[in-house]
Amino acid sequence: MLNINKHSSNDTKIQIETKDLSLYYGQDKVIKNISFNIYERMVTALIGPSGCGKSSYLRCLNRMNDFIQEARTEGEITINGSNIYDKATDVIELRRKIGMVFQKPNPFPMSIYENVAYAPRLFGVKDREKLDEIVKSSLEGAALWDEVYGKLKTPGTGLSGGQQQRLCIARAIATEPDILLMDEPTSALDPLSTLRIEELIRELKKKFTVVIVTHNMQQAARISDYTAFFLLGDLVEYNVTNKMFTSPDDRRTEDYITGRFG
Amino acid sequence: MIDSRNFSFANSGDKIASMVVHGVSALGLIVMVFILWFLFAEGIPVLKSVTIGDIFRSSDWYPAEEPPALGMFAIISGTLIVTLLSSLIALPVSYLFAIFTAEIAPSWLRNILKPMLELLGFLPSIVLGFLGMVVVAPWMQGSFEILTGLNLLNASIFLGIMILPIVGSLVEEALSSIPEELRYASFALGATKWETISKVVFPAALPGILSASLLGIMRSMGETMVVLMVAGGAAIIPDSIFDPIRPLTSTIAAEMGETPVGSAHYHALFFAGLLLFLITLALNMLSAWIESKGKIAQQ
Amino acid sequence: MNRTNWRKLKDKYMYLILVGTALSILSILTGIICFVLYSGWSALSWDFIFEPPRDNMTSGGIWSPLVGTFQLIVVSIIAVIPVGVLTGLYFSEYAGKGLFPKILRLAVRSLSGVPSVVFGLFGLSLFVIFLGFGSCLFSAGLTLACLTLPLVVTASEQAFRAVPKDYRDASYALGATKLQTLVKVVFPSAASTIITGIILSIGRVAGETAPIIFTGAAFYTSKTGGLFNEVMALPYHIYILATAGTNIEQTRPIQYGAVAVLLALVLGISSVGVWMRVRMKRR
Numbered sequence: 001m002l003n004i005n006k007h008s009s010n011d012t013k014i015q016i017e018t019k020d021l022s023l024y025y026g027q028d029k030v031i032k033n034i035s036f037n038i039y040e041r042m043v044t045a046l047i048g049p050s051g052c053g054k055s056s057y058l059r060c061l062n063r064m065n066d067f068i069q070e071a072r073t074e075g076e077i078t079i080n081g082s083n084i085y086d087k088a089t090d091v092i093e094l095r096r097k098i099g100m101v102f103q104k105p106n107p108f109p110m111s112i113y114e115n116v117a118y119a120p121r122l123f124g125v126k127d128r129e130k131l132d133e134i135v136k137s138s139l140e141g142a143a144l145w146d147e148v149y150g151k152l153k154t155p156g157t158g159l160s161g162g163q164q165q166r167l168c169i170a171r172a173i174a175t176e177p178d179i180l181l182m183d184e185p186t187s188a189l190d191p192l193s194t195l196r197i198e199e200l201i202r203e204l205k206k207k208f209t210v211v212i213v214t215h216n217m218q219q220a221a222r223i224s225d226y227t228a229f230f231l232l233g234d235l236v237e238y239n240v241t242n243k244m245f246t247s248p249d250d251r252r253t254e255d256y257i258t259g260r261f262g
Numbered sequence: 263m264i265d266s267r268n269f270s271f272a273n274s275g276d277k278i279a280s281m282v283v284h285g286v287s288a289l290g291l292i293v294m295v296f297i298l299w300f301l302f303a304e305g306i307p308v309l310k311s312v313t314i315g316d317i318f319r320s321s322d323w324y325p326a327e328e329p330p331a332l333g334m335f336a337i338i339s340g341t342l343i344v345t346l347l348s349s350l351i352a353l354p355v356s357y358l359f360a361i362f363t364a365e366i367a368p369s370w371l372r373n374i375l376k377p378m379l380e381l382l383g384f385l386p387s388i389v390l391g392f393l394g395m396v397v398v399a400p401w402m403q404g405s406f407e408i409l410t411g412l413n414l415l416n417a418s419i420f421l422g423i424m425i426l427p428i429v430g431s432l433v434e435e436a437l438s439s440i441p442e443e444l445r446y447a448s449f450a451l452g453a454t455k456w457e458t459i460s461k462v463v464f465p466a467a468l469p470g471i472l473s474a475s476l477l478g479i480m481r482s483m484g485e486t487m488v489v490l491m492v493a494g495g496a497a498i499i500p501d502s503i504f505d506p507i508r509p510l511t512s513t514i515a516a517e518m519g520e521t522p523v524g525s526a527h528y529h530a531l532f533f534a535g536l537l538l539f540l541i542t543l544a545l546n547m548l549s550a551w552i553e554s555k556g557k558i559a560q561q
Numbered sequence: 562m563n564r565t566n567w568r569k570l571k572d573k574y575m576y577l578i579l580v581g582t583a584l585s586i587l588s589i590l591t592g593i594i595c596f597v598l599y600s601g602w603s604a605l606s607w608d609f610i611f612e613p614p615r616d617n618m619t620s621g622g623i624w625s626p627l628v629g630t631f632q633l634i635v636v637s638i639i640a641v642i643p644v645g646v647l648t649g650l651y652f653s654e655y656a657g658k659g660l661f662p663k664i665l666r667l668a669v670r671s672l673s674g675v676p677s678v679v680f681g682l683f684g685l686s687l688f689v690i691f692l693g694f695g696s697c698l699f700s701a702g703l704t705l706a707c708l709t710l711p712l713v714v715t716a717s718e719q720a721f722r723a724v725p726k727d728y729r730d731a732s733y734a735l736g737a738t739k740l741q742t743l744v745k746v747v748f749p750s751a752a753s754t755i756i757t758g759i760i761l762s763i764g765r766v767a768g769e770t771a772p773i774i775f776t777g778a779a780f781y782t783s784k785t786g787g788l789f790n791e792v793m794a795l796p797y798h799i800y801i802l803a804t805a806g807t808n809i810e811q812t813r814p815i816q817y818g819a820v821a822v823l824l825a826l827v828l829g830i831s832s833v834g835v836w837m838r839v840r841m842k843r844r
Contacts, residue, residue, distance in 0.1 A: 062450060099450070102447065104443060108466070118461070175451065283655055290711075291665050291668040294668040361579055363583070382590050385768075386770075386827050388768065388799055393597070396816070456572045457572070480674050486771035487800065491800070518685070532682060542675065547670075
C-alpha cells in the first residue's frame with residue numbers, strides 16, 4: 001500500500017494537496033482517485049509511460065484541462081488553502097500564481113521583451129521602468145539575460161531552441177508565481193540545451209515549487225527531490241527520489257525504472 | 263526483353279508531352295501580356311485628344327461632345343471613395359466574423375460556417391446590384407428624404423456584402439493557421455480568451471489578415487455590376503454619403519457599348535481600364551508579397 | 562472594480578459582440594437569399610423557364626437567356642479545361658526553379674485579380690476586333706474562360722500536388738515513362754479535385770455579367786443561335802430588364818423570377834463544388 005504521509009514529517013511545507021482526484025475525458029477515466037502532497041520549493045518529477053496520466057495531472061494543476069470540452073474532474077486539489085476546483089476559484093488569478101512551460105518551446109511571435117512583459121502587462125503593470133525591471137530579473141532568473149540583453153527588441157522566435165525554452169521559462173516566472181509546471185520541457189531539445197535547462201531547474205527551486213513531467217528517468221533522478229510514478233491513471237508510488245531509484249517499494253516501479261517496460 | 267523501338271517511342275512521347283504542357287501553360291502568360299498590350303495600345307492614344315494633366319485634374323466628363331471633355335478626376339475619386347467606404351464597412355465586420363468562426367464557434371458550427379462563407383463568396387454581383395436598386399434604394403430614398411437612393415452609401419453597403427465572405431474566409435484561414443500552442447501559452451499566463459485573441463492570435467496572423475484585406479479592397483475596386491446599378495452614375499465628387507457617384511468600372515461598362523471603335527471616347531475608356539488594371543494589380547502584388555513574407559516568417 | 566473583474570467583463574462583452582456580429586451577418590446573408598427566392602417564387606412556373614421572352618420582354622419566360630448562359634458555360638469550360646489543367650500540371654510536375662515558372666506564376670496570380678470589366682475590354686479588343694470573331698458566343702465564352710483560368714489552374718495544381726509521391730515512384734519503378742505515369746497514375750487520382758475546381762468555375766461563369774456585355778451578350782435575340790451569334794445571358798438579361806426594359810415597374814415579377822433562377826443556379830452549382838471540396842478535405 002502506498003503511504004502518502006510518509007514524508008510529511010520533515011519541516012517542508014505542503015504546496016499542493018491532491019485529494020482523491022479523478023479526471024475523465026468523456027467516458028475514459030484517465031486519472032483514478034489519486035492523493036498525494038507536493039512540497040514547497042522542491043522539484044517533484046512525474047514519471048511513467050506515455051498515456052499514464054502524468055501530463056493530464058499537470059494540466060489539472062492550472063486548470064488547463066478546462067479547454068478540453070469533454071474533460072471533467074472529481075476530488076480536490078488544494079493550493080494555498082483553497083480548492084482550485086471550487087466554483088469561486090478565479091482561474092485567471094490561479095494561472096498567475098502558477099507558471100507553465102510546454103513541451104515544445106512556444107514563444108509568441110513578438111520581441112523577447114514583449115514575450116516576457118506580456119503577462120505583467122495583462123495584470124496591470126504599465127510603468128516602463130517597472131516593466132524593464134521585471135523583464136531583466138525574469139530573464140536573469142531564466143539564465144538568459146547574458147545572451148539576449150543586447151537584442152531585447154528582436155523576435156523571440158529568432159532564438160535557438162534551448163534559448164526559446166528559457167525565454168518561455170522567463171515568461172512564466174515574470175508574474176512571480178509560486179509554482180512552475182513543466183511538461184517535458186527538454187523533450188524537443190538537444191543534449192547540451194537539456195543540460196542547461198536542468199541546471200536552471202536546480203536554481204529555480206530556490207524560489208519556486210517545480211513540478212516537472214519527464215519521460216526521461218535519468219533526468220528525474222538528476223534533478224528531482226520527489227518522484228511520482230504514474231501507471232494507467234494510477235499513482236503507483238510517490239517517494240523521495242533517492243529512495244525511489246534505489247529501492248522502490250512497488251514491483252511495478254522497479255520494473256519501469258529498470259527498463260522492463262515503458 | 264525490352265523492345266528498343268517501343269522504348270524510344272515511349273521516350274519521344276515524354277518529350278512531346280513535355281512540349282505540349284510547356285506550350286499550353288504559356289497561354290496564361292500570353293493572356294496576361296495581351297491584356298497589358300491591348301490596354302496600353304488602346305488606352306494611350308487618348309493622349310492625342312487630351313493631356314494627361316486634364317485627365318487627372320478635370321472633373322468634366324462629357325465624352326460625347328465635340329471636342330470631347332475627358333476629365334476623369336470625379337470618376338477616379340468615385341472609385342477610390344466607394345472602395346474606401348465599402349472597405350470601412352466590410353473589413354472590420356469580416357474580421358469579427360472570422361474571429362467568431364475560428365476562435366469562438368464550437369467545431370460543429372465551424373464545419374458549417376466555413377463552407378457557407380465560401381459558398382456566399384459565389385453570390386453573383388448582379389443579384390446584389392438588383393437588390394440594392396430595387397429594394398434598398400427606394401427604402402433609403404423614402405426614409406432619409408434624399409434625392410436618390412442610388413448613391414455612394416448604398417453602393418458601399420452592397421460592395422461590402424460582396425467582399426465580406428471573401429475576406430472572412432481568408433482571415434479565418436489565417437487565424438486557424440496559428441498554432442494552438444500559442445493560445446495555450448497565453449491562457450497559462452492568465453490571459454482571458456479575448457486577450458489571447460487580440461494580443462497573440464490576431465497579431466500573429468497579421469500578414470495573412472493584411473493580405474486578405476488587400477484582396478478584398480481589390481475586389482471591391484474592380485467590381486462592376488453593383489456600382490453600375492446602385493451607385494447612381496453621376497460623375498461628380500460627392501459631398502455626402504447620399505450623393506450619387508460614378509466609378510471607373512461602371513463608366514466603362516455603361517459607355518463602351520455606345521462608343522464608336524477608335525474614337526477618343528473609346529480610347530478614354532480603355533485608359534480608364536488601364537488605370538483600374540494598374541491599381542488592382544498593385545494591390546494584388548502587394549497582397550502576394552505580404553503573404554509570402556508571412557509564410558517565411560512563420561517557418 | 563478590480564482589474565481582474567474588469568478584464569473578465571471585457572471578455573464577456575467581446576464574446577457578446579462576436580456572437581452578435583456573427584448572428585447578424587448570417588441573418589443578413591441568408592435573408593438576402595431567402596428574400597430573392599421567396600420573391601421570385603410567384604413568377605416561377607414551367608412556362609417561365611421554357612418560354613422565351615415575348616412582347617418586348619414584358620411577358621413570357623427566360624428560356625433563351627437560360628440557354629445562352631448554358632452555351633456560355635459550355636464554351637468557356639471547354640476552352641479553360643485543357644489550358645487550366647495542363648498549366649496546373651506544369652506547376653506541379655514540370656516547373657523547376659527557373660525564371661519562366663516564376664513569371665508564369667506571377668501572371669496567373671495577376672490574372673486572378675484583374676477586374677471583370679477589364680476582361681471585357683480585353684475580350685473586346687482581342688476576340689471581337691483583333692481576331693475578328695465579332696460580338697458573339699465564341700468571343701464571350703473565351704473571355705469568360707480567361708477569367709476562370711486562375712481558378713482552374715490553382716485547383717489543378719493542388720490536385721496534382723496532393724497525389725502521393727509513392728504512387729509515382731511505384732509507377733517509375735515498374736518502368737513506366739513520365740507520360741505513362743501521369744496518364745495512368747497521377748491523373749486518375751487527381752481527377753476528383755480537378756472536377757471540383759471546374760464545378761466552382763462553372764458557378765463563377767454562370768453569374769458573371771461585366772465581361773460579356775461587350776463581347777457577346779445580346780439585348781434580345783428571338784432565337785438561340787450558333788457559336789458566332791450573339792447570345793442572351795441570364796445575368797445580362799436581368800440587368801436589361803431592371804434598367805433598360807420597357808415598363809420596368811410592371812415587369813418586376815419577371816425580374817424577381819429571373820434573379821431567383823440565377824441565384825438558385827449559381828448557388829446550386831457552387832454548393833456541389835464546395836461540398837465536394839469539404840468532403841475531400843475531411844478524408
